[in-house]
Amino acid sequence: MENTKNKISKKKQLFRIFLFVSTFISLWFVPWILVKAWILPLPNTVQEQVDQSLSYGFDGVIVYVDEAGKPPAFYGSGYHNTEKKIPVNPKALFKIASISKLYDAVAITKLVHDNHLSLDNTLADYFPELIGRIEHAETITIRMMVQHRSGIPNLTKTPNFWNDPPKSSKEALELILDVPADFEPNEDYEYSNTNYLLLSMLIEKVTGQHNFQFIKDNILTPLGLKNTYGSISKIEMDDLMSGYYIGVEEDIKTTDYGSMIASAEDVGIFLRALNDGSLLNEKEMEIYGSIYEFNHGGLIPGYQSMAEYHKDIDAVVVQFMNTTDFEGYQWNLLQITHTRIVKILRKVKQL
Numbered sequence: 001m002e003n004t005k006n007k008i009s010k011k012k013q014l015f016r017i018f019l020f021v022s023t024f025i026s027l028w029f030v031p032w033i034l035v036k037a038w039i040l041p042l043p044n045t046v047q048e049q050v051d052q053s054l055s056y057g058f059d060g061v062i063v064y065v066d067e068a069g070k071p072p073a074f075y076g077s078g079y080h081n082t083e084k085k086i087p088v089n090p091k092a093l094f095k096i097a098s099i100s101k102l103y104d105a106v107a108i109t110k111l112v113h114d115n116h117l118s119l120d121n122t123l124a125d126y127f128p129e130l131i132g133r134i135e136h137a138e139t140i141t142i143r144m145m146v147q148h149r150s151g152i153p154n155l156t157k158t159p160n161f162w163n164d165p166p167k168s169s170k171e172a173l174e175l176i177l178d179v180p181a182d183f184e185p186n187e188d189y190e191y192s193n194t195n196y197l198l199l200s201m202l203i204e205k206v207t208g209q210h211n212f213q214f215i216k217d218n219i220l221t222p223l224g225l226k227n228t229y230g231s232i233s234k235i236e237m238d239d240l241m242s243g244y245y246i247g248v249e250e251d252i253k254t255t256d257y258g259s260m261i262a263s264a265e266d267v268g269i270f271l272r273a274l275n276d277g278s279l280l281n282e283k284e285m286e287i288y289g290s291i292y293e294f295n296h297g298g299l300i301p302g303y304q305s306m307a308e309y310h311k312d313i314d315a316v317v318v319q320f321m322n323t324t325d326f327e328g329y330q331w332n333l334l335q336i337t338h339t340r341i342v343k344i345l346r347k348v349k350q351l
Helices: 002-029 032-039 046-056 097-113 142-146 169-174 193-207 211-223 264-276 282-291 329-350
Strands: 060-067 073-081 093-095 261-263 296-300 303-310 315-321
Touching (some): 046 073, 046 329, 060 329, 093 303, 097 142, 097 296, 142 193, 169 193, 193 211, 211 264, 261 264, 264 315, 296 329, 303 329
Antiparallel strands (some): 060 315
16 A cells, blocks of 8 residues: 555656756747747736837737727737837728738628528639639638638648739739648638638629729728728828838838728727627627637738627727737737736626
8 A cells, every 4th residue: 555655646746847858948949039029927907018018029019908988998019100200100001911801701792691601602602714724623611711711722832922922812812722721621620821812703793893992891991990991002101101021121011912991990990890789780789709719819021910809898908019920929928918818808897
């Protein structure tokens, strides 16, 4: 009996040693800047957290907070343009990247609701010319594309995409034609920007108008949003926050990756309307809820963003940060600081 207890005790000691060593190794390989961002004492105010974010290597930070029952709050720190030392403008325009997928998903929802599209129709039904060019085109449904379950390869992972972005949708699509599928349709999940390129092309084919024009007519105008644009060609460039990539000295904001442009306020108003049901009717809300998410992030060189609605505090938080890196640490820092801002809002609400 005594020997058994000793054996159990030794096993416990060995397990503790293993746990300690594993933790030490894990911490050794985790960048300390991420650890620091997590463990620093939580500031008392959102502005203090926004200011603190600059110490992680960001050039500029914008945060928009819309709490129910309060006027929207705008926060900023750092530079709109670092070279010229122009201070951040919390109402500046920003490349929102994949946050635009929320707008596309709403557009698809409205077309489905009005019987202009069917989620169960296939890619081949709408684009028969892609049979044999995109694997499984005859079995990939619109629903699978919205949900990133199509298996269509991600065009932004093709060689040199970010250094020499395609100039048109046709040119972008050609990057993945005749490339084998990543998996069988609906057998897995993998985020693919090609899905939403095809969905935007589908919206244009069905409506006979540019994808962004349909979004403007059916989403932006009804919400009174006047600071959301389809491309950088439609804006005054001075209104666009500069974008920086660590290791590249110059401002890269003039590079056109095809991103939508918007102010944090416009994104916030859209996000609240999407989440509270004022943008979609009951049936549309049912369709949308069955196919896509209600929050989103965005990331392209020089620009990363997060737009989330937090039901427990009835608050929308939109965060823009104009510095990115190759390793992805800046994205991790965006997620950490966003979480901390929400914690501050919860803490204040409990007081």
